[in-house]
Amino acid sequence: MNVLVNLISVPADIWVYFAIDVGIAILLLAALRWISGRLSSVDTNEELCTQDNFAFGISIAGRMFALCVVLAAAVAGSTKTDYYIAAVSMLAYGLVGLVLIKVGRVLHDKLILDRLDKEAQIMDRNSSVAIIDAASAISTAIIIHSVMLWVEGTDTNALIAVCTSFIVTQAILLVTTRFYERQYRANNQGTMQKALTEGQLALALQQAGMIVGTSIVVSTSAKLLIYNPEAYVSNFTGWLVTGAWLAVLLAILVMVLKKLVLSGLNLVQEVDQQHNVGVACIEMALSVGIAFMVSGLIA
Template structure:
């Protein structure tokens, strides 16, 4: 205890930076619920505590987690140089992260899953759709965090770099959705989105794994590119190319890993026909594990 107190006394400024960061983070995390309610014209208290809408709770939980992930990329601590710079940086990047996460949800609704009204399905207690919604915002936040860590400063070029990285992530998430849909349609007489709308939990879990692992591969791609404010477009181009390469590598590696981990099990039949949540969860964690290993290797 004495050693802890001595450390805090020697690093008093670090404690103040910590208080600033945590105050901003808690403020923004608390604002997520009310922002969702305001944008969707929803009484969040009714949905969460009176109607006991689990799907809405899962969707909100995803947004809270996403905000925390994005904010973790904005913290600089003593590197900021002053308390005011850290406060401005946290607020600015936090609000940017919030806007990009909300915009990412809109893109996912309109371009990745346009065949049904996701918010309406969530209000109708469709838990699989709520899970997919949570996964989509978490995936967006993972890339936003990577962009915040990659870019430096508070200039226009920094914001351009962050926005471009966000665009890359949205394109990749829509691409992986189209690939997922195509593969599903090869084996089934019903579309992926219709199946999801009908409340297919195992399929939602599998798809969520694809979304999050794809975002992690885009993050891994950022490790190859050194941020240079004088050549932002060159860096973004390199990031895009590496993202495609790593997404393909991720797809190949996860296919092999799932085949080995679930040897002797007909994954298509178990997940798509029997709604086997256990098998789908193993697939999700396998995708996550391979993506995590790719990130560690690239770093």
């Protein structure tokens, strides 16, 4: 008689690792929520439920999802070690993820979105800025996840590689954002950041797709580069060069695809001027979808 379900071999103690990983994840997610409230000088329950600040919820949701993405990389290799090392690795990468997500938000606020106060906008219920904030946290986490699977172990060299990829991510996001800002300014009166402060939701969705899509293709660099624990310079330049090349490739592919798939539509008029959320969602889907295709091809 044929077997109805063919399963791969699963470790007998998989549930022990599962309990360890989920327990640490719950602890870190709770810590993230508490830290978010403390840094914003608000009570999260008050802001989310009583004040119904949707922007604040979107921002925290983005950070929580980003932390889960980082922890997923630690979970992937946890069953290959004993319980103690699995717990230490999960906790170490979780704490590193928490710190880098926070540092990334600060850098995104001070360097990339340097003409607006992101925290103040979120507390003022600006969902458009909150969407960009969530997308930037998720994009950083996607890169960190890829690097954690690329490196070997949880030693100092591995942590340096993770921090290196973080720097590369911020640099590429800075350059790509400036490019799209210049493009927006050429087609419209005013700046992209000013439009975001005015609550331009369609623009936020369009840019969020660009940010996440870029991080997906940049993370594919892990499939092209050989990890050398002590080659700090080559690891950095490798991620920077391949990441920049893949980001440019994505931008070109998305531009061509939009002209073909969305032919007959004036995207500048629809998204930038008429705030057409539907068209912006299609653009976001194309950016992320093509990024997954490029990533899958290289993988």
